[in-house]
Amino acid sequence: MEMTLRWFGTGHDTVTLKQIRQIPGVTGVITTLYDTEPGEVWPAERIRAVKDEVAGAGLHISGIESVNVHDSIKIGTADRDIYIENYIKTLENLGREDIHLVCYNFMPVFDWTRTELARRRPDGSTVLAYTQKAIDALDPESMFASIKNDANGAVLPGWEPERMARIRELFEMYSEVDDEKLFCNLKYFLEAIMPVCNKYDIKMAIHPDDPAWSVFGLPRIIINLDNIKRMMKMVDDPHNGVTFCAGSYGTNRANDLPSMIRALKGRIHFAHVRNLKFNSDDDFEEAAHLSSDGSFDMYEIMRALYDIGFTGPIRPDHGRMIWDEVAMPGYGLYDRALGAAYLNGLWEAICKSQNS
Ligand code: CS2
Ligand code: MN
Numbered sequence: 235m236e237m238t239l240r241w242f243g244t245g246h247d248t249v250t251l252k253q254i255r256q257i258p259g260v261t262g263v264i265t266t267l268y269d270t271e272p273g274e275v276w277p278a279e280r281i282r283a284v285k286d287e288v289a290g291a292g293l294h295i296s297g298i299e300s301v302n303v304h305d306s307i308k309i310g311t312a313d314r315d316i317y318i319e320n321y322i323k324t325l326e327n328l329g330r331e332d333i334h335l336v337c338y339n340f341m342p343v344f345d346w347t348r349t350e351l352a353r354r355r356p357d358g359s360t361v362l363a364y365t366q367k368a369i370d371a372l373d374p375e376s377m378f379a380s381i382k383n384d385a386n387g388a389v390l391p392g393w394e395p396e397r398m399a400r401i402r403e404l405f406e407m408y409s410e411v412d413d414e415k416l417f418c419n420l421k422y423f424l425e426a427i428m429p430v431c432n433k434y435d436i437k438m439a440i441h442p443d444d445p446a447w448s449v450f451g452l453p454r455i456i457i458n459l460d461n462i463k464r465m466m467k468m469v470d471d472p473h474n475g476v477t478f479c480a481g482s483y484g485t486n487r488a489n490d491l492p493s494m495i496r497a498l499k500g501r502i503h504f505a506h507v508r509n510l511k512f513n514s515d516d517d518f519e520e521a522a523h524l525s526s527d528g529s530f531d532m533y534e535i536m537r538a539l540y541d542i543g544f545t546g547p548i549r550p551d552h553g554r555m556i557w558d559e560v561a562m563p564g565y566g567l568y569d570r571a572l573g574a575a576y577l578n579g580l581w582e583a584i585c586k587s588q589n590s
Contacts, residue, residue: 235505235539235544235545235546235547235548235581236261236262236296236545236546236547236548237259237260237261237262237547237548237549237574237577237578238260238261238262238263238264238296238297238547238548238549239254239257239260239263239264239549239550239570239571239574240263240264240265240299240549240565240570241254241263241264241265241288242265242266242268242562242565243265243266243267243268243284244287246268246269247562247565248559248560248561248562248566248567249561249565249566249567251263251287251288251290251291251293252291253567254291254293254567255291255292255293257571257574257575258574258575258578259574259575259578260293260574261293261294261296262293262294262295262296262297262547263288263293263294263295263296264295264296264297264298264299264337264504264547264549265284265288265295265298265299266298266299266300266301267280267281267284272302272303272304272305272317273304273306273316273317273320273321274320274324275320275323275324275327276301276324276327276328277327278327278330278331281327281328281331281333282331285331285333295333296335296547297333297334297335297336297337297439297504297547298328298333298335298336298337299337299441299477299504300336300337300338300339300441301321301324301325301328301336301338302338302339303317303321303338303339303340303423304317304320304321305342305343305404305407305408307321307419307422307423308340308342308408308411308416308419308420309342309407309408309411309419310411310415310418310419310422311407314419314422314423315426318423318426318427321423321427322426322427322430325427325430325431325434325436326430326434328434328436329430329433329434329435329436330434333436334434334435334436334437335436335437335439335503335504335546335547336436336437336438336439337439337440337441337477337504338438338439338440338441339440339441339442339443339456340416340420340423340440340443340455340456341392341443341444341452341454341456342404342408342411342416342452342453342454343374343397343401343404343405343408343450343452344374344392344393344449344452345390345392345393345444346392346444346445346482347364347369347444347445347449348362348363348364348381349363349364349365349368349369349372349377349381350362350363350364350365350368350381350384351381351384351385351390351563351564352384352555352563353519355519355521355554359522359554359555359556359569360554360555360563361519361520361521361552361554361555362519362520362552362563362564363517363518363519363520364445364485364516364517364518364519365516365517366516366517367516367517369449369450373450374398374401374405374450375398375401378393378398378401381393384563385562385563386560386561386562386563388561388562388563388565390562390563405450405452408452408453411453412453413453413454413455415453416453416455417455417464417465417468420455420465420468421468421469424438424465424468424469424471424474425469428469428471428473428474431471431473431474432471432473435473436473437472437473437475437503437504437546438473438474438475438503439475439476439477439502439503439504440456440465440475440476440477441456441477441479441482441506442456442457442476442477442479442482442483443455443456443457443482444479444481444482444485445482445485445486446458446482446483446485446486446489447485447486456476457483457486458483458486458488458489459489459494459497459498462476462494462498463497466501472500472501474501475501475502475503476498476501476502476503476504477502477503477504477505477506478494478495478498478502478504478505478506478539479505479506479551480505480506480507480508480509480530480535480551481506481508481509481510481520481551481552482506484510484529484530485510485518487512487515491530491534491535491538492531492534492535492537492538493538495535495538495539495542495544496538496541496542498542499542499543500542502539502542502544502546503546504546504547504548505539505544505546505547505548505549506548506549506550506551507523507532507535507536507539507548507549507550507551507573507577508520508523508550508551508552508573509521509522509523509524509525509527509528509529509530509532510528510529510530511527511528511529512529520552520554520564521554522553522554522569522572522573523550523553523569523572523573523576523577524576532576532577532580533580533584536577536580536581536584537584540581540584540585540588548577549574550570550573550574550577551564551573552564552565552570553565553566553568553569553570553572553573554566554569555569556568556569
């Protein structure tokens with residue numbers, strides 16, 4: 235595996251490339267063109283510019299998270315082919331710049347959903363948290379209003395104000411889309427992009443729905459092993475793979491994370507490894523990466539990745555806000571750096587104990 239950190243780009247991220255370069259063992263970044271809209275073609279010059287900037291800091295781009303998929307593609311409206319064409323052009327531009335990993339998601343309307351961005355834990359850190367009763371009590375607009383104030387001025391991916399302004403319209407557009415329709419539209423999209431992925435050897439790594447169940451009545455399909463297998467079988471190409479996000483699949487306690495990893499051997503192209511602490515089955519908070527701080531056995535997760543011979547990029551996922559850092563919730567420097575160091579430590583111990 236290669237240890238990486240997510241970086242949103244100069245002007246968008248409080249964390250600098252220089253800081254990332256100083257985290258032991260981190261050699262790559264996972265980045266994006268944060269100010270592009272879903273459906274736009276990413277200009278080759280802009281991709282090259284960010285690639286050069288990252289290289290100038292002694293790092294390299296290990297993958298893109300995310301090239302977002304336009305709602306027309308997810309809904310399957312008549313204009314989807316235009317947006318698919320644009321997606322293909324973006325993939326070509328990435329491929330020509332020698333970028334071979336793209337993370338994306340197929341979640342309707344929102345990206346991840348949390349009900350609190352700054353829940354205080356006993357040690358005084360603040361974390362992202364989810365409680366089902368808040369979802370059941372609120373509509374999406376009031377939820378957006380309630381979490382916006384905790385965002386430290388950052389725009390959270392998937393919760394951009396422009397999208398929120400159109401929220402009613404978006405819900406209306408998705409009203410005819412159920413899980414089956416969403417699977418069909420995903421298949422259509424994947425079939426269209428696989429030729430370019432093969433040509434440039436671009437691994438597509440779908441990110442799971444987070445949480446791994448339906449919120450606000452919207453369909454959600456990338457939630458468990460059966461559905462991922464269905465997705466991989468319906469477009470059976472090694473470039474059609476997954477981002478294994480422990481914190482997202484792990485929201486559903488029926489998902490056995492290490493055994494899912496083993497079952498996905500060869501098709502995990504990217505891994506997000508983080509821990510959750512459950513207070514009940516539908517109330518959880520994003521703990522430190524350390525196993526004993528949360529509910530997951532992080533050793534077993536890393537061990538499963540080792541056992542399947544995982545060689546792709548891995549990154550610590552959301553971190554806690556600690557040491558008075560002010561940053562995008564989940565994406566500060568300090569706790570993610572601690573996460574990277576801890577995951578590197580587990581990995582070193584696993585490698586040495588297996589080779590001795
Ligand atoms: C990320 C997702 O912050 C997060 O939870 O893991 O936002 C992820 O980047 C997207 O869903 C991938 O498209
Ligand atoms: Mn993730």
